[in-house]
Structure formats: structure tokens, C-alpha cells
Amino acid sequence: MSTTPEQLYNFGFIDEDSKREVRRQILKAIALPGHQVPFASRDLPIARGWGTGGLQITMAIIDADDTLKVIDQGDDESVNAVNLRRLLQRTTGVTTTVDTTAASIIQTRHRIPEEPMRRDQILVLQVPMVDPLRWVEPNLERATIMHGESDYGRMWVYMYESVVKAGDLRIATQYPVIVAGRYMMDTTPIPRWDVMRLHNAEALFLFGAGREKRIYAVPPYTTIEPLQFEDFRFKTEFVAGQICARCGAQDTFLTSHFVVDSDHADGGHWRSSCSDTSFCDKRVLVNATTQEAPQ
Amino acid sequence: MTTTFQPPSLFETFCTATFRVLLDCMARPGTIGQIPEPSMFTNIPTITIDQQPVIANRFALTSCLSLLDQETRFAQAANSSWIDPQSDINRWVQLRSNCRLSDAPNAQFVYLWDSASSALLHELNPGTLTFPEQSCTAFIAVPEINHTEPTWRLQGPGIDGYCDVGVHGVVADFVTHINATRAHFPLGIDIVCIDTHGKCLALPRTCQISLK
Known part of the structure; x- marks a missing residue:
């Protein structure tokens, strides 16, 4: 107080x-x-x-x-x-x-x-x-x-x-x-x-x-x-083959941000990652622990 | 991190806890919630029916009171008749909530002391097509609500398929009176039934009730 x-x-x-x-x-x-x-x-x-x-x-x-x-x-x-x-x-x-x-x-x-x-x-x-x-x-x-x-x-x-x-x-x-x-x-x-x-x-x-x-x-x-028509159905943003650059998830909603990279011709490139950062962080953590664990 | 707030009063804590129960019950009809003990309210006046003093269901009356303020119009009925705005019980509610006392067609909240008073539901404001949210909300005291001996089957938004619930000790045409208030969706009266132990069952106008 x-x-x-x-x-x-x-x-x-x-x-x-x-x-x-x-x-x-x-x-x-x-x-x-x-x-x-x-x-x-x-x-x-x-x-x-x-x-x-x-x-x-x-x-x-x-x-x-x-x-x-x-x-x-x-x-x-x-x-x-x-x-x-x-x-x-x-x-x-x-x-x-x-x-x-x-x-x-x-x-x-x-x-x-x-x-x-x-x-x-x-x-x-x-x-x-x-x-x-x-x-x-x-x-x-x-x-x-x-x-x-x-x-x-x-x-x-x-x-x-x-x-x-x-x-x-x-x-x-x-x-x-x-x-x-x-x-x-x-x-x-x-x-x-x-x-x-x-x-x-x-x-x-x-x-x-x-x-x-x-x-x-x-x-x-x-x-x-x-709202949709029989021949024009409602679709999500999902693109086959999409992947999060951080956690590797293939079934999440992604956002993209520009990464500056002077070697690149356009001065950088676009990178996609999960929009839900908490979910992405959890997956990154799980990926790290499973990789560290002895095979 | 510094906190800069006053600890809520007993009544404020009761209002918030009660609202969360009402919110959960209204979003999921068929769920039986538990209204917290309204310990800050003592000496609720009794009313007289057939020369006998009748005690209010303190859970039902005070959970209705928790939503009232100077912007709301309130009425209450017992034994199928509206209680005089000048009576002790109406003055008691007004003094504690600052609400305005009103006649039935203009009331935004009503408290019905018994299921027999559900015969008066048709007098309440069901809202208009443009403003269906201006309809009345009715709190009804019932003797007992449980899941163990189901009497009603509920269906509608908020329910996964159907939900069976038992409402006991109510008049025979209780469901008929309630269903009559929701024949013309989106118009209708939203109803909250609360039993003597504070068990709470909400019946928003989207909820269809059939007898088992």
C-alpha cells in the first residue's frame, strides 16, 4: 500500500x-x-x-x-x-x-x-x-x-x-x-x-x-x-509449408519482421515467427532441452 | 512494484465475487454457482404474507442489490403481487443501493420472493428489437437447486449439447411462465434463480427449458 x-x-x-x-x-x-x-x-x-x-x-x-x-x-x-x-x-x-x-x-x-x-x-x-x-x-x-x-x-x-x-x-x-x-x-x-x-x-x-x-x-x-459462399469458402491465412524461424512450428499464426543484413542484396530479409510469443518461447525451451538430452 | 490502491471494502469484495459467479452462470446456463455469504447485510426487513412474517432469501436479494445503483430502477414482488415502493423492504434496498424504485414495466431489475410470483414476469420490459439489452433482469428465490435430481433440460448457447438441472419446490407452471418471456428472441427477460443455500442458476433468454 x-x-x-x-x-x-x-x-x-x-x-x-x-x-x-x-x-x-x-x-x-x-x-x-x-x-x-x-x-x-x-x-x-x-x-x-x-x-x-x-x-x-x-x-x-x-x-x-x-x-x-x-x-x-x-x-x-x-x-x-x-x-x-x-x-x-x-x-x-x-x-x-x-x-x-x-x-x-x-x-x-x-x-x-x-x-x-x-x-x-x-x-x-x-x-x-x-x-x-x-x-x-x-x-x-x-x-x-x-x-x-x-x-x-x-x-x-x-x-x-x-x-x-x-x-x-x-x-x-x-x-x-x-x-x-x-x-x-x-x-x-x-x-x-x-x-x-x-x-x-x-x-x-x-x-x-x-x-x-x-x-x-x-x-x-x-x-x-x-460469411462465405458455397464456391468461395472462408479461408485462414495458412500457407502450406509455412514455418516459424524460431521454434519451427508449422501450425501457428506467423508475423514477419525485417532483419537487416548488409550482405543481402536488399539490405536484409523477411523472417517469420510465431505471433504468440509465450507459446513460441515454450517451444524453443522444449526444443533446447530435447536437443541437450543424451540420445 | 508499488501498488496504489485502497483495499476493497467488504461490500465491494462481495459485489465482485458475486458478479463473477453470475458471469460464470450466465455464460454457462446449467452451471450451479455459489453466491458468497452476504455477511455485511443484517436485519433485512421481513414482509407479511397472510399475516405471517416472511424472510427474504438473503443470497438472492443481495446479489440483485450488488448490481444496483442510482442509474437503475428496481421493483420486487411476493406472492404474485408487487410490493409497495414505500414498504420497509423497498426502502431498505434503496438505502443500501441508491436505486430508484419503480413500477413493473419500467424496472430494470426485479426480485421475486417466490416462484409463484413468476406469473408477473409478463408485465416486465422485454426490450425492443433495436435495444434488446434494455430488458429487465429478474432474480427469483427458489427453495432448492441441484444436479442430483434433475427436473429440467437446458439447451442453448453456453451449453455443450444439453444440461440437466433440478429446480425443486417451485409452482407447476414456473417453466411455462419463464418460457413465455423468451418466445420472441432477441426480446426477453434474463432470469437468475437462487436457492436458500445461495446456489445460483442463470437462465439467459437464449436458454431453452424443457421439463424432463
């Missing part, structure tokens, strides 16, 4: 009434899988658009005996992840971890961890753009009515036009899905790789958009159907 009273924040930073409001909206979001529930996104010491939606959900649900993991694009060590984790740790005192299997709450931006999540874990996703209909209907009021009436015809036309113009479904991230046969939901910028991992999962997924002031949820064992 700090010694000067003016430095003391409420447990979890936001005040109890703010928590209660977020909690009430989370319960409604779970009862309406995929439906966007408005909430009064509070001011935080982090600018809106930098994870404040996910942060407020975590602050509203976190308890003193939780173990917290925060990732940004699968990475535990990026600036955004480190800052959010430190804010939560200092205002709650909870244990933090980088190990997916040890965490009870995982706050994430743009990834679902590679390791399967269990029923005692909650994944909190930070959402930049909530409404999949934004592409076809920028007016929020009209889009809300379209959701209410399940009026998704224009979105299907958009998908069709994408096929006609580009020869394939050319949506990279934020792939639209239908949740539990009713609401169309934006999957946040999780890659297509992760979309089907929301389907009939064991863990609870909570989505928070601080800038757009919306909360939505996918409960466990809920059907997720990506």
Missing part, C-alpha cells in the same frame, strides 16, 4: 458505480450473443482507441485472486501490453503472468492465444471497430436497426462484390461472422486464423470497444459461422 492517501485509487482503478454499469452490460451482452451493448466508456489514463474498452471490462471483472496476462498481437512484451499490465497490476495487486495456461483473465489485442483456453479462463478482447455493417452502412442508427431486424442483405452483396472485383473474399481481418444464428458480429482485428477458434470454445470471450462505447460477448459453446 502507498503511504500518501491522495495516491490511492479504487481497487481496479475505476469506481464501483462504473464497474457496476460495465457488469450489468456484460451480463446483457452474454444473454444476447454477438449483440453490441452500449456502455458509458469512462475516461482512463490511456487514450481511447488504445485498449480502453478491454481495459474497462478487465477492471470491472478482476478479483484479487485472479492471474492476469496482457498481450498485444500475441506479444507480452510490446509497449501497449506492458503499460496496460502495469496499470492493472498497480491498481489491483494481482499476480501477472505470460503463461497462457496459468492465467485466469487474458486481455488481448488482435489475437487469441495459440494454446487452447479452458472453461476457467476469460479472454477480454480490445475492439477498435465494432460494427461489421460499417462498411455498408456508416450511419450508426440505421445500422442498429438493421441488426435489430437481421437485415444483412447488403453485407452479402458486399461479400459478393468482393468476389467479383478481387476474385476471392478479400477480407483480411475483422472477418464478419454470424453468432448463434442471429447477430452479425465483427471479430475485431483478430486474423482469420483465429475466427473459428471462437466457435464452440470452452472459454468465455468478452469484447470491449472504448472509443465506440460498446461491449459484446461470445459465450462458450456458441456457434460462429463466417
Whole structure:
């Protein structure tokens, strides 16, 4: 505990009434899988658009005996992840971890961890753009009515036009899905790789958009159907023969970064490695120990 | 690393722990959660039904109270009739939560003292197609919930296939009243049943109930 009273924040930073409001909206979001529930996104010491939606959900649900993991694009060590984790740790005192299997709450931006999540874990996703209909209907009021009436015809036309113009479904991230046969939901910028991992999962997924002031949820064992056509199916980013340069995994979502190398003609080369750094580190460690062990 | 937070009060700890139980139960209908003991609440006023004093289910009433604040409208009913907003029990809840007392169609949270009061569920706000989240949430006190003697079969999001659960000592048309509130998804009332030992069963509007 700090010694000067003016430095003391409420447990979890936001005040109890703010928590209660977020909690009430989370319960409604779970009862309406995929439906966007408005909430009064509070001011935080982090600018809106930098994870404040996910942060407020975590602050509203976190308890003193939780173990917290925060990732940004699968990475535990990026600036955004480190800052959010430190804010939560200092205002709650909870244990933090980088190990997916040890965490009870995982706050994430743009990834679902590679390791399967269990029923005692909650994944909190930070959402930049909530409404999949934004592409076809920028007016929020009209889009809300379209959701209410399940009026998704224009979105299907958009998908069709994408096929006609580009020869394939050319949506990279934020792939639209239908949740539990009713609401169309934006999957946040999780890659297509992760979309089907929301389907009939064991863990609870909570989505928070601080800038757009919306909360939505996918409960466990809920059907997720990506928008697709019979002849143009939903596909992930998987490329046959892909491999992580660090751990050698062939079935993970990879990110690439440029490695400067003066010998190389282009001044360097691209290198691919697992986006989930905690999972990659574990595999590197296992590889090292099995190689050291006597054959 | 320095920590800069006040230790939460007993009530705040209760609210968070209760919410996590409600969250788990709501996300996984059929799961029976345990509401923590609301030890900070004593002297809950009794009400009178047929000249007999009736004690509230402290777990059900206080877990509903844990979600109330000045932005919420609350009502409660016992023995199939709404309790007067000026009564002791309503004033008690208002004093501890700062909620506004309301009539049934405008209430966002209701506490039903018994399963017989489920006959009043049709009076509650089911939300609108544009704003289904504005619907009412009902906390209902029931005598006993268990997994050992199942009476209901639940299906829907949050359930792997189906889940059997036993809700005992309730009126015969309890399920009929609950199912009537969810005939027009996404409109509907979300329901939390809590028994006398604090065992909690959530029935979000997505949950379909059939008798075994």
C-alpha cells in the first residue's frame, strides 16, 4: 500500500458505480450473443482507441485472486501490453503472468492465444471497430436497426462484390461472422486464423470497444459461422509449408519482421515467427532441452 | 512494484465475487454457482404474507442489490403481487443501493420472493428489437437447486449439447411462465434463480427449458 492517501485509487482503478454499469452490460451482452451493448466508456489514463474498452471490462471483472496476462498481437512484451499490465497490476495487486495456461483473465489485442483456453479462463478482447455493417452502412442508427431486424442483405452483396472485383473474399481481418444464428458480429482485428477458434470454445470471450462505447460477448459453446459462399469458402491465412524461424512450428499464426543484413542484396530479409510469443518461447525451451538430452 | 490502491471494502469484495459467479452462470446456463455469504447485510426487513412474517432469501436479494445503483430502477414482488415502493423492504434496498424504485414495466431489475410470483414476469420490459439489452433482469428465490435430481433440460448457447438441472419446490407452471418471456428472441427477460443455500442458476433468454 502507498503511504500518501491522495495516491490511492479504487481497487481496479475505476469506481464501483462504473464497474457496476460495465457488469450489468456484460451480463446483457452474454444473454444476447454477438449483440453490441452500449456502455458509458469512462475516461482512463490511456487514450481511447488504445485498449480502453478491454481495459474497462478487465477492471470491472478482476478479483484479487485472479492471474492476469496482457498481450498485444500475441506479444507480452510490446509497449501497449506492458503499460496496460502495469496499470492493472498497480491498481489491483494481482499476480501477472505470460503463461497462457496459468492465467485466469487474458486481455488481448488482435489475437487469441495459440494454446487452447479452458472453461476457467476469460479472454477480454480490445475492439477498435465494432460494427461489421460499417462498411455498408456508416450511419450508426440505421445500422442498429438493421441488426435489430437481421437485415444483412447488403453485407452479402458486399461479400459478393468482393468476389467479383478481387476474385476471392478479400477480407483480411475483422472477418464478419454470424453468432448463434442471429447477430452479425465483427471479430475485431483478430486474423482469420483465429475466427473459428471462437466457435464452440470452452472459454468465455468478452469484447470491449472504448472509443465506440460498446461491449459484446461470445459465450462458450456458441456457434460462429463466417460469411462465405458455397464456391468461395472462408479461408485462414495458412500457407502450406509455412514455418516459424524460431521454434519451427508449422501450425501457428506467423508475423514477419525485417532483419537487416548488409550482405543481402536488399539490405536484409523477411523472417517469420510465431505471433504468440509465450507459446513460441515454450517451444524453443522444449526444443533446447530435447536437443541437450543424451540420445 | 508499488501498488496504489485502497483495499476493497467488504461490500465491494462481495459485489465482485458475486458478479463473477453470475458471469460464470450466465455464460454457462446449467452451471450451479455459489453466491458468497452476504455477511455485511443484517436485519433485512421481513414482509407479511397472510399475516405471517416472511424472510427474504438473503443470497438472492443481495446479489440483485450488488448490481444496483442510482442509474437503475428496481421493483420486487411476493406472492404474485408487487410490493409497495414505500414498504420497509423497498426502502431498505434503496438505502443500501441508491436505486430508484419503480413500477413493473419500467424496472430494470426485479426480485421475486417466490416462484409463484413468476406469473408477473409478463408485465416486465422485454426490450425492443433495436435495444434488446434494455430488458429487465429478474432474480427469483427458489427453495432448492441441484444436479442430483434433475427436473429440467437446458439447451442453448453456453451449453455443450444439453444440461440437466433440478429446480425443486417451485409452482407447476414456473417453466411455462419463464418460457413465455423468451418466445420472441432477441426480446426477453434474463432470469437468475437462487436457492436458500445461495446456489445460483442463470437462465439467459437464449436458454431453452424443457421439463424432463
